[in-house]
Amino acid sequence: MSTISRRTFNKKLTQGMAATTLLAGMPLACGMGAGQQEKKLGIALVGLGSYSAGQLAPGLVNTEHCYLAGIVTGTPAKEKQWMSQYNIPKANVYNYENFDEIAKNDAIDIVYVVLPNSMHAEFCIRSAKAGKHVICEKPMAVSVLECDAIIEACNTAGVKLSVGYRMQSDPYTNEIKRLVRKKTFGDVHYVSSDAAYVSRGNPDQWRLNKSLSGGGALLNMGVYSIQSNIYGTGMNPISVAAQEFSTMPEYFKDTDETITAQMQFPNGVVGNLFTSHNANANRLFVSFRKGWAELNPCHNYGPLAGRTSEGKEIKFPHKSQQMLQMDDFAKHIKTGSTNVAPGEMGKRDMIICEAIYQSIREGGKTVPLDLGTMGIVKS
């Protein structure tokens, strides 16, 4: 890696530095003429668990507007392995003690917080204070209050904030949004979304530990089901009722195993949600006045698949959702293009999650919501 920092380099480039003096190995955006060479933003992943290792880092190999510049880990053994696998210089490697020093590192433009849910707020806020743009993995936090604190910290620091909602950048998801927006089959009147998988096997996983996860199935896949109910209608719900099903309390000790929820949307639209850590279902069905569209699978890493009532397949070339997601955010930072998953969206979904838990506590009572257009992104 060059000793010239990315930002210094970028400045020199825009000041007329000849394209031929580009240093070998510098990550540059593709598809641009020599004169338009554009710097890729450096991302540091905080937390090198299976999602970082299996999805984010591989996704960052092919990103056009950002690249894997640094890591933050509490496991020294991972440092060496990642440095060598992804060509990360020692200077861009942090642990949880020296993390705040990242503020001085111009190679890091974006911090992606991939820690257990209960640590999102702390590290997003510290990242913002370090002057870094922030991607907060979903769910945004374990409470609405924490979401507010993250948003506030990013606003104060003047950095951009996005939630790790990979589906918002996925072409299948965007095709559903397009059908809703264009009213291809008329108005939506019913949406059903299932986001569930069997996560048994390891009872010690952090997702089953409420102090780390804040909640079970709902805060894991459930937020995707909330998301697809919302992009499947193009609206925010005005009320929600919910039920919890606990059938293996010895395994799912203190987090929700299965939740169903029903949402009412404006214009008489009804949404149905199913999420579970003890069943497999991964679907979205949108019923319009004059037809339907569905995705199955809908919420996994793909390849997704879909079809419409016309018998038409919904099909796109498979691309890493994480790659698309991080590029969308990098583009937003660089060009001011739409932030497809802003903090307000994560906060809105957390308001809905809290209302779902409230309804369960109150025996299934319908909880009114007053969200207006919060978190609805016109795209």
Added chain:
Amino acid sequence: MSTISRRTFNKKLTQGMAATTLLAGMPLACGMGAGQQEKKLGIALVGLGSYSAGQLAPGLVNTEHCYLAGIVTGTPAKEKQWMSQYNIPKANVYNYENFDEIAKNDAIDIVYVVLPNSMHAEFCIRSAKAGKHVICEKPMAVSVLECDAIIEACNTAGVKLSVGYRMQSDPYTNEIKRLVRKKTFGDVHYVSSDAAYVSRGNPDQWRLNKSLSGGGALLNMGVYSIQSNIYGTGMNPISVAAQEFSTMPEYFKDTDETITAQMQFPNGVVGNLFTSHNANANRLFVSFRKGWAELNPCHNYGPLAGRTSEGKEIKFPHKSQQMLQMDDFAKHIKTGSTNVAPGEMGKRDMIICEAIYQSIREGGKTVPLDLGTMGIVKS
């Protein structure tokens, strides 16, 4: 038509009457040798609305074990039209005043009550008292008490009773039952069933009049959704919670427009139900441990369509469900084969409907159910 009654004729046949003396035009079961000639049972349809005219009568043209022998109608103009279209003798035509005289008519073996729901009990009971086997269109009645009265009347009269659950004879439905029973994809853990259609246009239809229908979407398509939740799990639910959505109260004045319900089954299985008179959705999804199966459409008159997680299409030659249903019942009467939709099944579903309405009245509270194996038919 012969002046020899069906029963007299049948007796003569079994007493050794030569096959060559068979009267022209007598309905005989196909696929049997001359010596095995078998009498078709005569069905009388009570109520000649659109379901009788559009589905049942056409279905009876091709039935193997029964045929359209008579009609009961309050509309004189329909008498002539049906007599000529279906070759029905005047002797087998009744109205609601002289209906009980059907007891004396040996040409009628089965009475199929196709009247508005609130009239099912009265006419099923009168049919049983007339010594006729009974098919009661679904929902069986408008209360569990009425179901009990129908069952009691049939038991007392020693006649067979079946509910008009055409899906129980449909090959797609039976393929789902087979996958559940054989555990082809392992145990079921989640079922989602939507049975809904937009029934706007005629605000005067009897289905929207509670005194005739007893309820709205739930008692119309909803019972199919209950049915598919049950055959999709092979079990009865142990509890149910439900919600009602009313978005067009000016049109859906006194019947339910849209209902969602969540059922808990033994072994931690969860079922999700959506029914509506103001949305289109017609699907069944069964999630097993190792795969899934779905039908879409699932609850209409067909052709249905389905597929499994293996990418295999579920496909059968299209046959009239009503034809299959009425033949199944006629076979049951003639041979003692399984009654695939007995009265107990209709009563069980009405117990669930009443529990759903109770949950709605109680603000979504979970209502426990104690059904045992009531109405579960091993097939």
